[in-house]
Each structure stands twice: as structure tokens, then as C-alpha cells.
Amino acid sequence: MDATTIGQAVGQLKTYILDTIQHNTLLKYTGTPLLNEKQLFFLLLPKLNEEAWTEETTTSAMTVGIVHASLAEHDRIHETDATSKEQQLTVLSGDYYSGRYYQLLAQTGNVELIRKLSEAIVDRCEHEITVYEREGRYFQDWVKALSVIETALIERFFYVYRFDSYLEVMQEALTAARLNRELEALIKGEPSVYVNCMQFSLGEQPVGEALRQEISRRKQIVTAILEASTYNEALKQAIVDIVS
Numbered sequence: 001m002d003a004t005t006i007g008q009a010v011g012q013l014k015t016y017i018l019d020t021i022q023h024n025t026l027l028k029y030t031g032t033p034l035l036n037e038k039q040l041f042f043l044l045l046p047k048l049n050e051e052a053w054t055e056e057t058t059t060s061a062m063t064v065g066i067v068h069a070s071l072a073e074h075d076r077i078h079e080t081d082a083t084s085k086e087q088q089l090t091v092l093s094g095d096y097y098s099g100r101y102y103q104l105l106a107q108t109g110n111v112e113l114i115r116k117l118s119e120a121i122v123d124r125c126e127h128e129i130t131v132y133e134r135e136g137r138y139f140q141d142w143v144k145a146l147s148v149i150e151t152a153l154i155e156r157f158f159y160v161y162r163f164d165s166y167l168e169v170m171q172e173a174l175t176a177a178r179l180n181r182e183l184e185a186l187i188k189g190e191p192s193v194y195v196n197c198m199q200f201s202l203g204e205q206p207v208g209e210a211l212r213q214e215i216s217r218r219k220q221i222v223t224a225i226l227e228a229s230t231y232n233e234a235l236k237q238a239i240v241d242i243v244s
Contacts, residue, residue, distance in 0.1 A: 002234045006048060010040050016058075017065040034072040038177050038242050040065060042154055042170040046163040048235060057161060060113055064153050067117060071124065116156035124152050131193050134200050139210055142198045146182070147175040169225045169239065176218040176243040183211045219243050 014035055043061045047053040127145040130137065151171045158167050182195050186208055191199075199207040222243050226236045 001048060001232050003238065006041070006234060006238050009044055009048060010037055013040050013044060013058075013061060013065065017062050017069065020062060021066055021069065035065060035069055036072075038174060039068060039150070039154060041238060041242065042166070042174060043157065045166050045170065045235070046158075046161070049166075049231060051163065056110070060110065060157060060161070063113075064117070064157050067121065067153055071121070110160065113157075113160045116160055117153060120152040120156040124149055131197055134197050137197070137201055139198050139201050139207075139214075142194050142201065143175070143179070143214055146178050146194055147171060150174040150178045169222060169229075172218045172221045172225070173239055173243050176215050176222065179211055179215045179218070180243070183208065183215065186211070215243075 014037065017035060043064055047057070127148045130141070130145055151174050154170055154174075155167060158164060158170070182192055185192055186195050191207075195207055195211075198210065202210055222239065226239060229236070231239075
């Protein structure tokens with residue numbers, strides 16, 4: 001296992017997902033579906049670490065990736081000033097991807113996975129709704145919301161396939177990576193609605209400093225997990241790169 005092999009595995013999963021949800025009209029008007037390669041890496045982490053992995057597990061991992069793509073398309077409606085036609089097609093693309101992941105779930109026949117992913121989608125949506133209810137919330141509440149948005153689906157995937165030992169490093173690393181993106185956007189003068197909510201909760205305390213402290217804390221946790229783990233050096237470095 002080396003960096004090239006890891007990159008090829010993530011690229012292959014990404015290709016499988018894109019091939020499954022490809023639609024020429026949607027591609028023309030809404031662009032390539034959004035897939036987060038850091039999330040794809042963690043979906044594959046058990047396999048890359050030589051855990052038992054079957055064709056069904058691959059299909060289930062693809063399903064999680066498609067769910068992420070579907071939800072990302074709906075998120076784009078709130079983040080862009082798209083034309084009416086583009087908005088409609090973006091919503092349709094999210095619905096189309098939803099249909100594709102239901103097809104894949106039906107193929108697996110894994111009722112537990114269907115139930116757990118449904119729970120994760122509800123959990124994720126509930127945390128997204130909190131941006132409309134800023135009063136009485138703290139900085140850590142917004143960090144939690146972002147963490148759930150990034151990790152809830154993968155958490156349920158790990159639960160179903162008994163990959164629990166990978167849960168903590170996945171949650172800490174993906175949350176740190178998301179907070180990094182939020183900080184970078186803030187520095188560019190383009191804070192997200194979540195960062196604005198964080199600043200509202202912090203009052204006069206600078207949100208940038210709070211983000212830096214939280215990122216640093218989570219990086220330290222990831223470092224401690226990796227030092228205690230038996231992952232090979234390539235996997236450890238891949239995780240370090242994700243939080244850097």
C-alpha cells in the first residue's frame with residue numbers, strides 16, 4: 001500500500017459513482033456532481049487497511065457517495081444566484097441522484113443500511129436547519145452541526161459493516177478538514193452561513209481565532225490516534241494530508 005495505490009482506489013470509487021449517476025442533460029446544465037474525495041477516502045479506509053470487503057460493501061460505499069452528491073446539489077441552491085432554469089435542474093439532479101441511490105440500496109437488500117442511512121439524512125438535515133434558529137446556541141453547537149453534515153452518513157456505513165474502530169479518526173479528520181475550509185473562506189472575505197452563526201454566538205470574540213483553536217485541537221486528536229494505530233505509513237500520511 002502506497003500513496004499511488006490509495007489515490008487510485010479513491011479515483012476508482014469516484015469513477016464508479018460518476019458513471020452510475022451520469023446524465024448528459026444534467027451534466028450540461030449543472031456540471032459534474034460534487035464528490036468530496038476526503039469523504040471517499042474514509043469510506044474506503046477499512047478496505048485500504050485490509051478489512052474484509054465484498055462487492056456489496058463496494059455498492060454500499062458507492063451509495064453513500066451518491067447520497068452525499070445528492071445532498072450537495074440541493075445545498076448549491078442556497079449558495080448560488082443561479083437562473084431559474086439552473087435552479088430547477090439542480091434540484092432535479094439531486095432528485096435524480098436520490099433515485100439512483102435507492103436503486104443501489106434495493107440491489108443490496110440490506111434493510112439495516114437503508115434504515116441507518118435514512119437516519120443519517122434526517123440527522124444531517126436537522127443540523128442544517130439550525131442556521132435558522134441562531135438564538136441560544138454556542139460555538140460548539142455549530143461545530144457539531146458541521147461535523148454531522150460531514151460525517152453522519154459515513155458513521156452509519158461504518159456501523160452497519162462493523163467498522164467502528166475507524167469512527168473516531170474519520171470524525172475528527174473530516175471535521176477538522178471542514179473547519180479548515182470554513183476558515184479559508186473567512187480569510188477570503190466569504191464566510192459561510194455557519195461561520196456567521198458562529199460569530200453571532202461568540203459575540204465580540206473573533207471567530208477566526210476560535211476556528212484555529214478548534215482545528216488545532218482536532219489535529220492533535222488525529223495525531224494521537226495515528227500514533228496509537230497500526231495503519232501503514234501511507235495511510236497515516238494520507239490522513240495527515242487531509243487535516244493539513
